[in-house]
Amino acid sequence: MSLHGKTFLVTGAGSGIGRAVARQLLREDARVVLVGRRATALRESAGAAADQQALVHPADIARPVEAAGAVRAALNRFGGLDGLVNNAGLARFGPLADADPNDLTAMLDVNLLAPVHLIRAALPALRAAGGSVVNVSSVGGVLAMPRRAVYGASKAALNSLTRSLARELAPRVRVNAVLPGPVDTPMYDDLGLAPQQVAQLRDDMVESTPLGRFGTPDDISSWVCRLLDPEAAGWVTGALIPVDGGRTS
Numbered sequence: 001m002s003l004h005g006k007t008f009l010v011t012g013a014g015s016g017i018g019r020a021v022a023r024q025l026l027r028e029d030a031r032v033v034l035v036g037r038r039a040t041a042l043r044e045s046a047g048a049a050a051d052q053q054a055l056v057h058p059a060d061i062a063r064p065v066e067a068a069g070a071v072r073a074a075l076n077r078f079g080g081l082d083g084l085v086n087n088a089g090l091a092r093f094g095p096l097a098d099a100d101p102n103d104l105t106a107m108l109d110v111n112l113l114a115p116v117h118l119i120r121a122a123l124p125a126l127r128a129a130g131g132s133v134v135n136v137s138s139v140g141g142v143l144a145m146p147r148r149a150v151y152g153a154s155k156a157a158l159n160s161l162t163r164s165l166a167r168e169l170a171p172r173v174r175v176n177a178v179l180p181g182p183v184d185t186p187m188y189d190d191l192g193l194a195p196q197q198v199a200q201l202r203d204d205m206v207e208s209t210p211l212g213r214f215g216t217p218d219d220i221s222s223w224v225c226r227l228l229d230p231e232a233a234g235w236v237t238g239a240l241i242p243v244d245g246g247r248t249s
């Protein structure tokens with residue numbers, strides 16, 4: 001991969017898919033800005049690279065000023081930005097009738113508006129570098145999602161943003177999305193469901209996935225990194241790539 005020496009900002013880098021992306025980029029000798037709310041988790045992701053090849057930047061990206069601050073910190077530290085990975089996400093499942101309105105707003109803030117603010121803040125640097133954006137969306141953005149309608153809607157909106165910005169920002173900046181199917185991450189510990197509901201959900205997901213298993217964070221990070229790599233994906237923009245064990249086939 002030709003990611004060596006390049007600089008990438010990864011949101012949600014303290015766990016799950018974001019941690020796998022940050023670690024793969026560090027293995028490729030890239031410089032990585034790890035963003036999330038929990039400093040300890042970010043430092044664990046960065047490991048020995050913290051303070052040298054990696055910058056740990058705790059921030060709540062649902063706050064536009066903190067999102068812009070994360071981009072500023074990346075530029076101050078590394079002098080440029082070659083890629084932005086909008087991976088942080090929030091999922092609250094359950095019937096709409098029972099939903100907490102604050103959760104609905106928070107899903108739109110984290111899953112849609114935070115990427116918008118981060119892309120805006122990063123744009124001058126991405127243009128200067130000829131860089132790219134990868135949005136970590138979901139198969140929930142293309143499938144009907146009963147009992148998780150607003151989560152699905154936030155990801156459908158992210159897909160739309162990806163396609164429109166790919167055209168708006170071409171030819172200088174590429175914009176793509178990866179759409180994971182079910183992936184084994186801490187997201188399942190924080191869905192707002194009872195443990196037996198989570199167990200049932202996980203069984204249903206495996207059953208509806210042709211390849212018959214949950215994905216791993218590395219199954220997703222390899223595609224994110226491929227899309228960031230101009231040698232592998234220099235002629236790819238506006239793509240919504242399902243990495244989902246066949247769930248949307």
Ligand SMILES: NC(=O)c1ccc[n+]([C@@H]2O[C@H](COP(=O)([O-])OP(=O)(O)OC[C@H]3O[C@@H](n4cnc5c(N)ncnc54)[C@H](OP(=O)(O)O)[C@@H]3O)[C@@H](O)[C@H]2O)c1
Binds near residue numbers: 017
């Ligand atoms: N796992 C799946 O089955 C699956 C399927 C399809 C799509 N996805 C998508 O994949 C992405 C990564 O999720 P994951 O599965 O890896 O789950 P995860 O481990 O729960 O990761 C979510 C990350 O987002 C960060 N985050 C949440 N709110 C934030 C905020 N306001 N500011 C900054 N960071 C915030 C969290 O860090 P802090 O709590 O430290 O802030 C956490 O590290 C999400 O966009 C999710 O929608 C996951």
